[in-house]
Amino acid sequence: MSLSRSPSPVPGGGWSSPGLNINSGRSSPSNAAGSSVSWESAKMRKQGANGYPSFSTQNQGFFTRHMRRISSSLPRFASGPGNTYAEREKYERGGHSPNVGGGRIRSFLARIGRRLKWRILLPLIILCTIVAYYGTHEAPGFVHWWRRIGMGGGGEKFVILLGANVGGGVMEWKGAREWAIERDSVRNKRKYATRWGYDLEIVDMKTKKRYAHEWRESWEKVDFIRSAMRKYPKAEWFWWLDLNTYVMEPSYSLQRHLFNHLDRHVYRDINVFNPLNISHPPTEEYLDAEARSPVGDGNINSVNLMLTQDCSGFNLGSFFIRRSAWTEQLLDIWWDPVLYEQKHMEWEHKEQDALEQLYRTQPWIRQHTGFLPQRLINSFPPAACADESGLNNTRIHYNEKDRDFVVNMAGCEWGRDCWGEMYHYREFSYWLNRNPWELFKEEIVAVIWYKLTGQRVKL
Amino acid sequence: MQHPHDRERLRRTTDLFQAACHPAISVSDIITAQFALARPREFEEDDDTELTRVDILGSHGAEPFTILPLHLSSNPPPFRPRSTRLPGLRRSRIKTIGIVLFLVLATLWFFSNPRVPRPDPERVPSGRPPVVLVTVIDPTQYPNAYLKTIKENREQYAAKHGYEAFIVKAYDYDTQGAPQSWSKLMAMRHALTKFPECRFVWYLDQDAYIMDMNKSLEDQLLNRQRLESLMIKNYPVVPPDSIIKTFSHLRPDEVDLIVSQDSSGLVAGSVVVRNSQWSKFLLETWMDPLYRSYNFQKAERHALIKGTQDGKDGKLIQKQEHIVQWHPTILSKLALVPQRTLGPYTRTDQGDAYQDGDFVVMFTGCAKSGDQSCETVSASYYQKWSSSV
Numbered sequence: 109m110s111l112s113r114s115p116s117p118v119p120g121g122g123w124s125s126p127g128l129n130i131n132s133g134r135s136s137p138s139n140a141a142g143s144s145v146s147w148e149s150a151k152m153r154k155q156g157a158n159g160y161p162s163f164s165t166q167n168q169g170f171f172t173r174h175m176r177r178i179s180s181s182l183p184r185f186a187s188g189p190g191n192t193y194a195e196r197e198k199y200e201r202g203g204h205s206p207n208v209g210g211g212r213i214r215s216f217l218a219r220i221g222r223r224l225k226w227r228i229l230l231p232l233i234i235l236c237t238i239v240a241y242y243g244t245h246e247a248p249g250f251v252h253w254w255r256r257i258g259m260g261g262g263g264e265k266f267v268i269l270l271g272a273n274v275g276g277g278v279m280e281w282k283g284a285r286e287w288a289i290e291r292d293s294v295r296n297k298r299k300y301a302t303r304w305g306y307d308l309e310i311v312d313m314k315t316k317k318r319y320a321h322e323w324r325e326s327w328e329k330v331d332f333i334r335s336a337m338r339k340y341p342k343a344e345w346f347w348w349l350d351l352n353t354y355v356m357e358p359s360y361s362l363q364r365h366l367f368n369h370l371d372r373h374v375y376r377d378i379n380v381f382n383p384l385n386i387s388h389p390p391t392e393e394y395l396d397a398e399a400r401s402p403v404g405d406g407n408i409n410s411v412n413l414m415l416t417q418d419c420s421g422f423n424l425g426s427f428f429i430r431r432s433a434w435t436e437q438l439l440d441i442w443w444d445p446v447l448y449e450q451k452h453m454e455w456e457h458k459e460q461d462a463l464e465q466l467y468r469t470q471p472w473i474r475q476h477t478g479f480l481p482q483r484l485i486n487s488f489p490p491a492a493c494a495d496e497s498g499l500n501n502t503r504i505h506y507n508e509k510d511r512d513f514v515v516n517m518a519g520c521e522w523g524r525d526c527w528g529e530m531y532h533y534r535e536f537s538y539w540l541n542r543n544p545w546e547l548f549k550e551e552i553v554a555v556i557w558y559k560l561t562g563q564r565v566k567l
Numbered sequence: 568m569q570h571p572h573d574r575e576r577l578r579r580t581t582d583l584f585q586a587a588c589h590p591a592i593s594v595s596d597i598i599t600a601q602f603a604l605a606r607p608r609e610f611e612e613d614d615d616t617e618l619t620r621v622d623i624l625g626s627h628g629a630e631p632f633t634i635l636p637l638h639l640s641s642n643p644p645p646f647r648p649r650s651t652r653l654p655g656l657r658r659s660r661i662k663t664i665g666i667v668l669f670l671v672l673a674t675l676w677f678f679s680n681p682r683v684p685r686p687d688p689e690r691v692p693s694g695r696p697p698v699v700l701v702t703v704i705d706p707t708q709y710p711n712a713y714l715k716t717i718k719e720n721r722e723q724y725a726a727k728h729g730y731e732a733f734i735v736k737a738y739d740y741d742t743q744g745a746p747q748s749w750s751k752l753m754a755m756r757h758a759l760t761k762f763p764e765c766r767f768v769w770y771l772d773q774d775a776y777i778m779d780m781n782k783s784l785e786d787q788l789l790n791r792q793r794l795e796s797l798m799i800k801n802y803p804v805v806p807p808d809s810i811i812k813t814f815s816h817l818r819p820d821e822v823d824l825i826v827s828q829d830s831s832g833l834v835a836g837s838v839v840v841r842n843s844q845w846s847k848f849l850l851e852t853w854m855d856p857l858y859r860s861y862n863f864q865k866a867e868r869h870a871l872i873k874g875t876q877d878g879k880d881g882k883l884i885q886k887q888e889h890i891v892q893w894h895p896t897i898l899s900k901l902a903l904v905p906q907r908t909l910g911p912y913t914r915t916d917q918g919d920a921y922q923d924g925d926f927v928v929m930f931t932g933c934a935k936s937g938d939q940s941c942e943t944v945s946a947s948y949y950q951k952w953s954s955s956v
Contacts, residue, residue, distance in 0.1 A: 258682055259675060259676070262682055262683050265683040266683075344683050344685070345683065363681075363683075367683060368681055392741075392753075393757075394740065394753045394754070394756045394757035394760060395756065395760060396759065396760040396763065397760075399847075407687070409684050409686065409687050410686070410687065412686065430686065431686075432686040433686075433689075433844070433845070434686075434844065434848075436896050437845070437848045437896045440894045440895060440896040440897075441848075441852055441894060441896075444893065444894070445893065446857065446858060446889060446893075447855075447857050450857055450860070451857070465857070469855050469856055469857070470851045470852060470855060471847075471851055472844070472847045472848045472851050472852075
């Protein structure tokens, strides 16, 4: 039984997917207005509130959302009948007006001694400094900005593209689990990007593009990469991440993890690991030596696309692409309708298969493509790419001992529990990255307590 | 900047606070007075003497009373000019601060990451030879005498201008089931491989002569001014009414592909390509096997009009038109030039016809044998160019 990511309602009521009826959150179909969707309207929907289920709070505007808060913060003027001018005079002269909190604090400060004042002030200053340094959840701090500039690591050179709203799909329907997956995934990437000074661009995969007379789902990757390149003119590398991914080790910066030693990680000869059996290098005699070499020109700086291969070939759940003339050409040709028209019935994995096809037939693509060991940026959970042995494949599957960087729950929407996996890895990542205080509590205090009393406690 | 007035205002304010202790004066009175003080300029008219009278209205609107005087001394104390250095900054401290600053910067530098490199700039070929002239001949279908004149034509022209002639046989390349005409793409790619330092590759079909042997390709086409004047901008790439038009702001330096148009489409028989990474991309995309197998809508019509014998050349042209129209990275490098500068026909019904003095002539549509054979059609032209050498 495959649990599709967008279950459909069955005529008698309820949903066609078992397990979602009981506690899957919402139970009304979303708006049915999507019958005649053109590219423009799909695009507009991205902007508007239309795409979200109608029962949820819609962001109708600033004043609707904040009216209560604004009105309660306005100054209050007493205008009762007994409150005459003279009376108010007296009132204020008494020196204590009832609703002025500031006055109370001021009088308190006036009463306490200078030393105590400093004692209160100093921790406050330290707190403010820390906040300014590390930033808050909403506003990035000094570290963020420092890490963005060239000297602090050049975080502005990296953009994370996260394909969200996948389940929206054709039905434009999402259940509680889908929302939860999206929330966790987005929060994970946002925290990561803020921490290291990268930019995060969340793209709406629902805006399918009508292209050459047909809808193409999940091909928008190409378009989104292109528009991100326009939007972030300073960025060099664009990291595409599918929604079902989780950054397990937020303390790894891309620079230290990967980019400072690209030549150590990237392999360009696909024969190192070649599940698709692509014959490499090309042998046509009309090609030049560079095109016929298995490693291109051998210069690491000529790699413009870095991806990983799983058990069945290219995997585009997590890959890096760099701004260059070559990239523009690739993105341009990737879309070609003639290729699509001939092959789309065979291309089960859409843009992924198209890229494989291009890689096979066009040597100029090989010359600037590099491969990364899969577990560097794209570890799989044991359920993906599983073979009969049930053992973890050291090339493919996540290994906590090595503290793998990113988990990609690839293919979880076909018969596996996406939310379960996401939840598992989220908690696991928290557990792996406990702070010293938590470690002290859980590894020392709780253990001693267990030894003494025989009871496990959660601190 | 501290102005004497500021001092003065300060003192006056203190006085006002003293006044505030007076039971008869209310807070609002003081505010009024302060307001007056905030605008000392108004009082400057009679400054230095007795400004001093600030009338304060009683809060109950009763008769005004006066605070007298508000101690304004008429000659403020003199100020020494401030020393340029900050008070706490001794020479020794400057040294310490400098060392600390240096250490901080050094630490930052030490911990800073290497920069993210930009892609390397593309290597510019040195231009030896400047142009490679590519022609694919088919000795299996055409008489040797005719092909010999073609070879002679290309080689003489190349020798005259310091170019290289690259003449290959169609069956040298494995087109994997596609018609032999596709081998022209492989030949062009091969030319880029064989002459990595050339600046341009000019592909000219077998059935064509270069008529004006004295004119170099630079003078004819490639010079910046010349190309600028020839480029047809903002014009449908595929006649008559394609909505895709050539770029209107393209500069000649950015042009990587020069083609011309006949009455029904692009002319694939005479094409100039700049040697670059882009041209490899173009050629390898153009010869993608999936394109070779695709049944283009207009392919057959093309084959009919052009009268090419194997009837498959149309697909090649279709493919060219397709990639030009669908891929902005290609369109943005394309310059369209008038047909007579690059490849006029002998026939008049398919496009611009050859006129005396033109650079090139193409016998498109000539037959392999018989009355309209290429050999017969080309004979008179052979006379013309060979006599001029």
